[in-house]
Amino acid sequence: MVRALLLLLIFLAGCTTAQKSHISSSSPQVQVEEELPEFYVRGVEIEGEKLEEMKNQIMRALVPLPGVTYEAINVTATELGTGLNLEVVASSRVSEGLDIYRFYYDPGSRKITLKGYVLEAIPPTVRSKAVSIALYSEEMQRILSENAIAVEPRVRRILPETAAKYYAPKTLFSVTWSDFEKRVVVSALVDLDNGRVVQTWTGRG
């Protein structure tokens, strides 16, 4: 039972480590400017115009949930091929969860491209609503009951580009129960606007 919260918590563990790193790390760190949100870059040294350009692109590319304002943005830049891998961790006061984005910076075009994300900066009320909708679904009731799962779910935001492949090009929420003891993971893709589950998934390890 104790292991049941593992996935959610280990993820938070990783995220928090990343968030703390700008405080205690001795690696190169550049504070871009004093304005909200606080913006930090560490790892590969980026300076001058290139840094400013990259920062502007990142700020434009971030998509916080409406109602969520990022308070701090930490960017870790590492070399990847000829370009840079940018891991962006954005935190907000309204949520204990973090939004993490991964971009690739192409030095040729000088553009960043979104390569991945894990978005958990979700206010408790929105999170609770997503879980309620998932629990209210007939199919999820059956799946959770069949697998006798009674652990705390995690909730992640799914961006429209990804959601389009599974339902429609709109923001959805993934509500996932991971029971590590039973090696079962069940997930519901929730459309908050319509209050319904649009996809379900069960995985066994």
Added chain:
Amino acid sequence: MRYFIVALLALGMIVAANAVGVEKVAVLEAKAAVQTGGQDSIASLIINPMYRGLQLKPGEEEEFTVKVKNREDRAVELEPRLWAMPFGEYVLEEGWVNISPARAVVEKGGEQEFTIKVSVPADADVGSYGAQIIFTNETTPSMPYPYPRMPSALTLSVSVWKPPTVVVSNNFIHDRVEAGKTYEYVVSVENRGNTTIPMNPKFGDERYDVRCAGMYCPGELEEDWITITAPDSIPPHSRAKVRIAVKLPEYARGQYEGRINLNIEDPSRPEWRRYDQLVTLSLQVWQKPSSPYEKVFTVKDGTEMLSVEVSVSEFAYEKYGTCGRPVAEPSFKVWFIDPGSREVRVEPTKTVIAETVNLGSWGQPPWEAECSPGMYSVERITFRDTFLIENPEAGTWHLYIMPENAQKFEYTIEVK
């Protein structure tokens, strides 16, 4: 004589079905229970499928087909109808099931398809309903069962259910806590129905307890450690908060578990299905030791280096409490007493942080796996400090380790 016994058993079955308080018993024809002949005369039929389970809400209906193949070398007359089974929660009412055609003659080697339509009335009670659909009147005496068995039958099970009126969030609470302190956890309960629902949370419920056996089982939280504050009812379309305060005594140690039954009378849940109203508390108690761990060891003459390595390792879920509330990182203080009874304090010469990192692919639904390639999760974190003392004095040494925020630690002493 054998036929008489079978008839008596069949009658007993009907009486038994009524005796369990089931009013919705299908009308059974007594003649159906009378065996029409010996074993040789039972028609050889293949029923496909032989079992069908449906999940329907009150007011819903579902239709399916069943094929009956005649393997006799003669025509067989089929007259399907419901046959109550002497077990199960409820007996399926005859009026819920429509079978078409009602009668059919199947020629030698032929096959007949029947359509079964199950309609659950809007006022049906939630529960599990069962019956057999028999295609002939034939029975077989079936010792050791105290009732006749129907050789040509489809077993039909209908689970009538409703979505829960009450939704409970945060019904699993895991935390690392300290002895002597009080912690409060909040469980949110939402009533989505149109009527006020009573609630009476109580600590412990043996009906749902799964007892752990063995030396590694957690201890049980004691009732007088727990104070539950909650309203006695939840108005329609509203949320209520159940506050669970856990006051840990100074002597609490190790892992504790306990369950709270919210005792919510959800009209859409039969009592046996209310296990989702259980709130599980899983608490790991950390108690600061009053004295350091001591290890006495010997250093021989000519030793050039004394090396002590102390490490603490934890899973990420131990690092974080409920709702991601961070728990202090583990640490330890290390010092020595040398053979001359002098205290020796040294700074670590090497500090290691090691992590086990998982890409977490198996635990992700496709819509998460697709959007998070290359994202990492830390499963396990290890903090390790190494202390070196050059040319240690020969004799008896004492190693002291005082852990902080750590449930367990490891150490190695190396002399060379």
